[in-house]
Amino acid sequence: MWRGGSNTRTCKRRFFSSPTRSRHHRPPYICRLHSRGSQHLKAMAEVDHLAAERATARFDVEEMKVAWAGSRHAVHVADRMARLVASDPVFRKDNRTMLSRKELFKDTLRKAAHAWKRIVELRLTEEEADLLRQYVDQPGYVDLHWGMFVPAIKGQGTEEQQHKWLPLAYKFQIIGCYAQTELGHGSNVQGLETTATFDPKTDEFVIHSPTLTSSKWWPGGLGKASTHAVVYARLITEGKDYGIHGFIVQLRSLEDHSPLPGVTLGDIGGKFGSGAYNSMDNGVLRFDHVRIPRDQMLMRLSQVTREGKYVHSNVPKQLLYGTMVYVRQSIVADASKALSRAVCIAVRYSAVRKQFGSQDGGPETQVLNYKTQQSRLFPLLASAYAFRFVGDWLNWLYTDVTQKLEAKDFSTLQEAHACTAGLKAVTTSVTADAIEECRKLCGGHGYLNSSGLPELFAVYVPACTYEGDNVVLLLQVARILMKTVSQLASGKQPVGTMAYMGKVQYLMQCKSAVSSAEDWLNPDAIQEAFEARALRMAVNCAQNISQAASQEEAAGFYERSPDLLEAAVAHIQLIIVTKFIEKVHQEIPGHGVKEQLQALCNVYALYILHKHLGDFLATGCITPRQGALANEQLGKLYAQVRPNAVALVDAFNYTDHYLGSVLGRYDGDVYPALYEEAWKDPLNETVVPEGYHEYLRPLIKQQQLKLSRL
Amino acid sequence: MWRGGSNTRTCKRRFFSSPTRSRHHRPPYICRLHSRGSQHLKAMAEVDHLAAERATARFDVEEMKVAWAGSRHAVHVADRMARLVASDPVFRKDNRTMLSRKELFKDTLRKAAHAWKRIVELRLTEEEADLLRQYVDQPGYVDLHWGMFVPAIKGQGTEEQQHKWLPLAYKFQIIGCYAQTELGHGSNVQGLETTATFDPKTDEFVIHSPTLTSSKWWPGGLGKASTHAVVYARLITEGKDYGIHGFIVQLRSLEDHSPLPGVTLGDIGGKFGSGAYNSMDNGVLRFDHVRIPRDQMLMRLSQVTREGKYVHSNVPKQLLYGTMVYVRQSIVADASKALSRAVCIAVRYSAVRKQFGSQDGGPETQVLNYKTQQSRLFPLLASAYAFRFVGDWLNWLYTDVTQKLEAKDFSTLQEAHACTAGLKAVTTSVTADAIEECRKLCGGHGYLNSSGLPELFAVYVPACTYEGDNVVLLLQVARILMKTVSQLASGKQPVGTMAYMGKVQYLMQCKSAVSSAEDWLNPDAIQEAFEARALRMAVNCAQNISQAASQEEAAGFYERSPDLLEAAVAHIQLIIVTKFIEKVHQEIPGHGVKEQLQALCNVYALYILHKHLGDFLATGCITPRQGALANEQLGKLYAQVRPNAVALVDAFNYTDHYLGSVLGRYDGDVYPALYEEAWKDPLNETVVPEGYHEYLRPLIKQQQLKLSRL
Known part of the structure; x- marks a missing residue:
């Protein structure tokens, strides 16, 4: 198995000194470990401290890998690429949190090349x-080049423009980024201040930053790497402001990379965490009357003529939503990846770590056996699977939306927009919190960079803000929910993920039939409770808004916005539960695989029900007794998950390189590795720390403190 | 006002180049700013972008400072010390996240000296x-020296030992740390493996690390700074293991700081965040049969005689609990500090930041005006005040417990332990999450190190783990709750914060009388609902445990532990609400101060009620209608807090230096400062980044990629 091979390589790098390592002070204990190196190596290649855990799994892990990845082909390709990266020393990342900003950035350029x-x-x-x-798992300019610059030209450029620019981008002859947000303007794109004023004399646009707050701020790849950007600016022609449009602007010389005249460029400074997103050159950009040819306005939807007339093309604006759906579905897919990495680390280390429970000095209990640990960790494991499957479904939805858009069928666009926006918001918020929860579930050691969790958290959290702040997105969902509710009376049937709202008569008065804990294993019982809760919360909001009769509707919406957020979340959680149930209804090959997914689906649903019990009770969807039964069933499901937990995270099929965590090692041999990692810290290069003679010795020796002056 | 002065100084440092700054590339825009430097300075010293916010406050901010700090004297001293630090260039910390680990550690030594x-x-x-x-706000060895080493000797040392060691520690002739946790052992102190074996031949203890997992791991100040440690080890004499005891052990030479023979010492490596806790040398320590004189065992409670007999002294063991209460009450006080800093930044920046809501290009709306922002931020503002006041009360409790211990009265010890442990757990967990929530509430810019929030979060989160993992502590609270419930039948009256449980007859069947939103402003209505909820949850747990009749009690407790955690949290939230209500019942001078605190107290209580609505409904303490009324009242309270919000965070009286946040600046002049900060990043030292010639140019120029070999 290649995993064994990968571990061996890791051990080699770890156990034999390298040029950078030899500078470090090595205590006697480490030297002894080293002298036993080769013997140790053999033993380690075979060691599997988690073998007993793997033996208790009641399902076929290889088949679960297929269910997770989506197909046998997907497992195979991912496996091959993961191995390629893990075995290449250039892609090493275990030292990343120790690099200075400049070293880290250079390392990112190197890895990208x-x-x-x-x-x-x-x-x-x-x-x-x-x-x-x-x-490769290191944010860098290529992410924006491929993920935003190229798609923007594809989506908003004319065929001619695509023909001109895309080949250059595909070959990296130009490097592009996406310059939208400004120092003073984030979520509200319409508030951007940068101007693009058409000058008919020269047939050019003049790009300008009129204020400090109009400085472009945050675009990844902008600060140091990009040669070009798609810049969003207010189009002004014939004295009139036509709002925000995109322009292709060259920023740096293709000869020596220096900023072009009138262009001020820089990095916006350090960000959360060490390593993490600091590999990215999020940038600041100011324009001082920079001129570009007219044909560098992205003209698929609208154009400015040679005379300066602003005209719309016959391409419908809705086509742009396709890109938004695409980007957001990929964010949902990323959420399941990030969450599953964190869960993988926490589950494995919880199986390794032992605390308390020993009698008379005997072995302590595995932390994973504690119900408190299970009740915090298993819902996150279930969420990782839930997000994975809803992500797969979103991917299908994107294809569906695209086909409909091409046929100029915009009927499902609003519903698709609501569900991608809402799923982006819910999955990223949950994932950010869950990574931190996994870190805490690893106890003190989770706080060490070598656990991988601090960096995973710090690099992940911006997902809650970029591509639509989560609160702003949920309010968009709520707006569509309110619109749908208001149209119910007129008999308009909601579509897609909102179709359940058509059952308003039934759902407003139904009562859950659950009378035993086992009844909660019935997917219909779960589905109905979640549908009733989501609908009743939406209807309550709509009533409260309309009751604020003296006010205009907008003010009512604004007053009730905290409740609307909760209603939107309930709607999105229903979608996640529904898609998980649908997945489990499909045929899923492999011994025990379907049963495991069924258990996880129930864990996810009943955990959400317990966590939001107030919603279910307040809307009368279930009784307190039924809520208690759900909680009882949840406890039983945890017991069912327990023996499968390690195998369920093995099914993610992550290499030790990709996980990047000493605590999450596949072989569970955590403590020697933690000990080894410690000595790599630069502070351990010397036994006596720098500063001892100036700042410690004088104290200890009670000498006059001689402090250097500034 | 000194704040103005402080700002002026900050501006000076910011606007005139210093030797380190001159290396940095300055774009033309910045140069222009600089050339306007002196003029700009004057303007900035007077600017207050938040003046309008401050003018709307309906209370006396100076008097609120007194209420927050506890006394006029406390305001005065804090003011003086904050100013002393802020004005001293050695204590500068705005560049901290850019320092390498070694530079940061040296900077910490320098600041400490x-x-x-x-x-x-x-x-x-x-x-x-x-x-x-x-x-000074930078974790370092002195924290452990004063906070753990000295108190351990005071608490566990004999008078003779105190006489010998304390004077050395008081003068820093020795630097001490507290070496308890081990690589494989955290929460469970009884599981520690380090041994201290008495050798009667030489009258010495032999300190030894028998396994890898017995390596001391995590102690702050251990890695590089300390000369001594209080080491916890299994005391073995006459072949018998007497469990964990403390020993004073010298680790390093007082002459040259080198580790003594048999002692292996190092730093355990980088931790979460940049800056943050990386200023601390959390250490690893291994002993290879290190000998110390017998009289370096801390012998206040028990001793080993010259012959090797283990004997107890007549000092009661309970005295040690006093220290634990002390340490935990200080952690609660720290929670209110950390939370209030984050809230201060988020409130001020939410007043500065504008997004959406403009009509026809007019000014956008302050983010602080959005109900969604208020509903997330104001509960945290209220929590900061709630934690502050419960912390003050805990401080009183510590004094009370100490006096009782000295009089050998142990009657309230268990209850005091439960409430300090529980308050430590709840306030630290809430604060950790709240700092991150405040960061998100600042939008994208909260992700920049210059916002101060990433470092505040990273440096704070270990509080959830150290001095008792929060889950372990809450289970201890639950255990005492279950014991108290079981004793109710026998008529034993609970004391202190558990006294309410004596009203079991009433609280098990009472129904809330609330019939309008305003009724929820009545503290008695709140108090009763919280008492009934906490008691009913505890009684439910006790019943469920005893119903598991076939099992032994311990197994029942274990099975129900997730529910027990929730019951413990309900009990602790009741304490916080009660102490806030008690505070507001006191006489509080100053125009409008009491009214503001009343509003915040209600915000805190109703927010908790809404968040945990499931608890209140499931236990039948309130009806869904009453829950909706509470939520309605909460919305009205937010509107009441809104005009006072900026003044309520001004009352924390934090200097810009202590806040360490560009977004939280007192003067609200955020954007120019953010822009200035960006250029300080090392990446901006050159226009063209290092690595361009190796890794970018060959791509752009389509040359054969020449990548350096490893």
């Missing part, structure tokens, strides 16, 4: 190349 | 010195 070299050399497919970049 | 110098020079009192260290 090397990844490109490998992609070209091995003639990788697009799918393979995407996976390879994912496993 | 300088602080000590100032303390000695100015003959500061203990109160002043503590405050000064607090405002």
Whole structure:
């Protein structure tokens, strides 16, 4: 198995000194470990402290890998790309949190160039190349180049523009980023201040930053790497402001990378965490009357003529929503990846770690056996699977929306927008909190960079803010919910994920039939409770808004916005539960795989029910007794998950390289590895720390403190 | 006003180049700002973008400062110490997240030595010195020296031992730390593996680390700074293991700081965040048969005689609990500090930041006006005040417990233990989550290090784990709750914060009389609902445990532990609400101060009620209608807090230096400061980044990629 091979390599790098390592002070204990190196190595290649855990799994892990990845092909390709990255020393990342900002950035440039070299050399497919970049696992300019710059030109450029710019971008002859947000303007794109004023004399646009707050701020890849950007600016022609449009602007010389005249460029400074997103050059950009040819306005939807007339094309604006759906579905997919990595680390280490419970000095109890640990960790494990499957479904939805858009059928667009926006908001918020919860579930050691969890958290949390702040997105969902409720009376049937709202008569008065804990294993019971809760919360909000009769509707919406957020979340949780139930209804091959997914589906649903019990009780969907039964069943499900937990995270099929966590090692051999990692810290380069003679010795020796002056 | 002065100084440092700054690339825009420097300075010293916010406050901010700090004297001393630190260039911390680990550690040594110098020079009192260290705001070895090493000797050492060791520690002739946790052992102190074996031949203890997992791991100050440690080890004499005891062990030479023979010492490596807790040398320590004189065992409670006999002294063991109560009450006080800092930043920036809501290009709406922002932020503002006041009360409780212990009255010890442990758990968990929530409430810019929030979060979160993992502590609370419930039948009256449980007859069947939203402003209505909820949850748990009749009680407790955690939280939230209500019942001078605190108290209570609505409904303490009325009242309270919000965070009286946040600036002049900060990043030292020639140019120029080999 390649995992064994990978571990061996890791051990080699760890156990034999390298040029950078030899500078470090090595205590006697470590030297002894080293002298036993080769013997130790053999033992370690075979050791599996989690073997007993793997033996208790009641399902076929290889088949679960297929269910998780989506297909046998997907498992195979991911496996190959993960191995390619893990075995390549250029992609090493275990020292990343110790690099200075400049070293880290240079390392990112190096990895990006090397990844490109490998992609070209091995003639990788697009799918393979995407996976390879994912496993390199270091944010960098290429993410924006491929993820935002190229799609923006594809989506908003005319065929001619695509023909001109895309080949350059595909070959990296230009490097592009996406310059939208400004220092003073984030969520509200219509508030952007940068101007693009058409000058008919020269047939050019003049791009300008009129205020400090109009400085472009945050775009990834902008600060140091990009040569070009799609810049969003207010289009002004014939003295009139036509609002925000995109423009392709060259920023740096293709000869020496220096900023072009009138362009001020820089990095916006350090961000959360060490390593993490600091590999990215999020940038600041100011324009001082920079001129670009007219044909660098992205003109698919509207254009400015040679004379300066603003005209719309016949391409419908709705086409742009396709891109938004695409980007957000990929964010949901990323959420399940990030969450599953954190859960994988926490589950494995909870099986390794022992605390309390020993009698007379005997072995302590595995932390994973504690009900408190299970009740915090297993819902997150279930959520990882839930998000994975709803992500798969979103991917299908994107294809569906695209086909409909091409046929100029916009009927499902609003519903698709609501569900992608809402799923983006819910999955990213939950994932951010869950990574931190997993860190806490690892006890003190989770706080060490070597656990991988601090960096995973710090690099993940911006997902709650970018591509639509989660609160703003949920309010958009709520707005569509309110509109749908208001149309129910007129008999308009809601579609897609809102179809359940058509059952308003039934759902407003139904009562759950659950009378035993086992009854909660029935997916219909769960589905109905979640539908009734979501609908009743939406209807309550709508009534409260309309009751605020003296006010205009907008003010009522604004007053009730905290409740609307809760209603939107209930609607989105229903979608996640529904898609998980649908998944489990499908045929799923492999011994025991379906049963495990059924258990996880129930864990997810009943955990949400317990967590939001107030919603279910307040709307009268269930009784307190039924709530208590759900909680009882949840406890039984945890017991069912317990022996399968390690195998359920093995099914994610992550390499030790990708996990990047000493605590999450596949072999569970955590403590020697933690001990080894410690000595790599720069502070351990010397026994006596720098500063001892100036700042410690004078104290201890009670000498006059001689402090250097500033 | 000194705040103005402080800002002026900050501006000076910011606007005139210093030797370190001149290396940095300055774009033309910045140069222009600089050339306007002196003019700009004057303007900035007077600017107050939040003046309008401050003018709307309906209370006396100076008097609120007194209510927050506890006394006029406390305001005065804190003010003086904060100013002392903020004005001293050695204590500068705005560049902290950019320092390498070694630079940061050296900077910490420097600050500690300088602080000590100032303390000695100015003959500061203990109160002043503590405050000064607090405002220096950088974790370091002195925290453990004063906070753990000295108290351990005071609490566990004999008078003779105190006489010998304390004077050395007081003068820093020795630097001490507290070496308890081990690589494989955290929460369960009884599981520690380090041994201290008495050798009667030489009258010495032999300290030894028998396994890898017995390595001391985590103690702050251990890795690089300490010369001594209180080491916890299994005492073995005459072949018998007497369990864990403390020993004073010298670790490093007082001459050259090198580790003594048999002692292996190092730092355990980087931790969460940049800056943050990386200033601390959390350490690893291994002993290879290290010998110490017998009289370095801390012998207040038990001793080993010259012959090797283990004997107990007549000092009751309970005395040690006093220290635990002390440490935990200080953690609660720290929680209110950390939370209030985050809230201060988020409230001020929410008043500065504008998004959406403009009509036809007019000014956008302040984010603080949005109900969704208020509903997330104001409960945290209220929590900061709630934690502050419950912390004050805990401080009183500590004094009370100490006096009772000295009189050998142990009657309230268990209850005091439950409430300090529980308050530690709840306030730290809430604060950790709340700092991150405040960061998100600042939008994208909260992700920048210059916002101060990433570092505040990273440095704070270990509080959830150290001095008792929060889950372990809550289970201890639950255990005492279950014991108290079981004794109710026998007529034993619970004391202190558990006294309400004596009203079991009434509280098990009472129904809330609330019939309008305003009724929820009545503290009795709140108090009763919270008491009934806490008691009913505890009684439910007790019944469920005893119903598991076939099992032994311990197994029942274990099975129900997730529910027990919830019951413990309900009990602790009741304490916080009760102490806030009691505070508001006191006489509080100052125009409008009491009214504001009343509003915040209600916000806190009704927010908790809404958040945990399921508890209140499931136990039948309130009806769904009453729950909806509470939520309605909460919305009205937010409107009441809104005009006072900025003044309510001004009352924390934090300097810009202590806040350490560009977003939280007192003057609200955020955007120019953010822009200035960006250019300080090392990446901006050059226009063209390092690595361009190796890794970017070859791509752009389509040259053969020449990548350096490993």
